[in-house]
Amino acid sequence: MKWSQTIESVMKYVFLVAAVFSIAAVILICFFLFASGIPAIREIGVVKFLFGTTWAPSNNKYGILPMIVGSLYITAGAILFGVPIGILTSVFMTFYCPKKIYRPLKSATELLAGIPSVVYGFFGMIVLVPAVYRFEKIMDISGKGNSIFTASLLLGIMILPSIIGVCESALRAVPQSYYEGSLGLGATKERTIFKVILPAASSGVLAGVVLGIGRAIGETMAVVMIAGNQPRIPTSIFKGVRTMTANIVIEMGYATDLHRESLIATGVVLFVFILLINASVAALKRKQGEHA
Amino acid sequence: MHKRYLGSRILKALVFLSAGITLTILLLLIGYILIQGVPHLSASLFSLEFTTDNQSVIPALINTVIMTAVSLLVAVPVGIFSAIFLVEYSGKGNRFVDLVRMTTETLQGIPSIIYGLFGMLFLVYRLKLDYSILSGALTLAIMILPLIMRTTEEALKSVPDLYREGSFGLGAGKLRTVFRIVLPSAAPGILAGIILAIGRIVGETAALIYTAGTMAKVPSSLLGSGRTLAIHMYLLSTEALYLPQAYATAVVLLVLVIGINAFSNFIARKLTKGNI
Incomplete structure (x- = not known):
């Protein structure tokens, strides 16, 4: 009897220690990133680092504004492509989808989420880049197909599953009575969905969009493979661009000293962006919870 | 009108x-x-020895299997145990539970390149594990931890309280109830989560490139560097020389991921059928 009681309480602490693990992981990640990145930012100078427009480590110039702008442009482009299609697809899955198609379509979106980013990147390289190149030729725009536009297109596809998943559950969380009430007042099904259900689910839908933003800004390999990676502020959407994530992957292999630390500092800036995005997703989800 | x-x-x-x-x-x-x-797809692509001519996927495939096994070995027990703590051992509205949930949500939102940076700074340089399978696997273990925790939590929550009460009523202790009654009933849900995590590991690149390194051979120990299939795919596609091999490797990777996904779906569906 005594023995089993000891085991019971010992195991309880084993479980507790396991639960502490994820807290420890977050603390460690924050500590190591900030401790290794912030000294570099201090050495370069906050303003010079964040708002400097020249990235030339060999000349001791470490301005990451082109990369911040690049990440923001590509993310915005991905949202432009991905959000309308994502939201409308989730509307289809919630309100229009015949039962027989639902399961395959749901599996399809899950598969879309499971495809590795290198495979997306490869697809972008062999299909999207040549297609955009041809388009540029026709429109008489100079470019090689590696551009903000191409990367936005691909990222728009890549964030579809996250947006669809979150939006669908937000739409399903809206009480059935809203739907019936609106139909009863004589509104068409479409009017009901777009004027009643979607506004009621708005914070959940927005959480899905913000989640998509997080995915897009953090995506690395696929972007490296198709965005061109020129570290300069782009002048058109058909120009190549380098994101913060790409900057880290491309140069970390051979960087040393301050150059290396400045790459880690780029990671810190990205991390801060991600933390802000995470916080807004959490806030939006909480809001959605209150409504439902 | x-x-x-x-x-x-x-x-x-x-x-x-x-x-x-x-x-x-x-x-x-x-x-x-x-x-x-x-x-x-050709026979030389699947030869056991990697050479610059054949660009064989087999060493990378073996590395991927080793990487997956080691990451799961760390992440699965920790993930399941912490889910057990959250669901079975702590009441609702607990401050600690909220904190754990917040951190797992944070972990889930962190992009893999940040995990890669952390792995490089902490495991490769601070703990001096060097570019190695072990560094890569531990980095991935942290990355998939939230996924395993969340799926396990949901699986545990879906086990009816009736089972637990029945077990207590028969005189079983808490621990026995958890391991003999609750976990077995939740097993398919947990398994589906683990398989999903395997899919993440197989497809991961950004977190591994500066933790596990890019050596094209199977290392002699866990402390040696080795590229997984996804990294192999990335390196092939960035070198114009090996485009045919890149195509073929993409097929292998894609088939692998589709298979893993289908398997996870299959198990998850079995679970829902079994319960209803």
């Missing part, structure tokens, strides 16, 4: 169009890679 119906009809068309686009993109992606890549 007619105008309103017209608007509705346009909206409906847009909704159907979007769903069509989503499905078409997926089919196009898979179809294109399979059709273009399958002809490039």
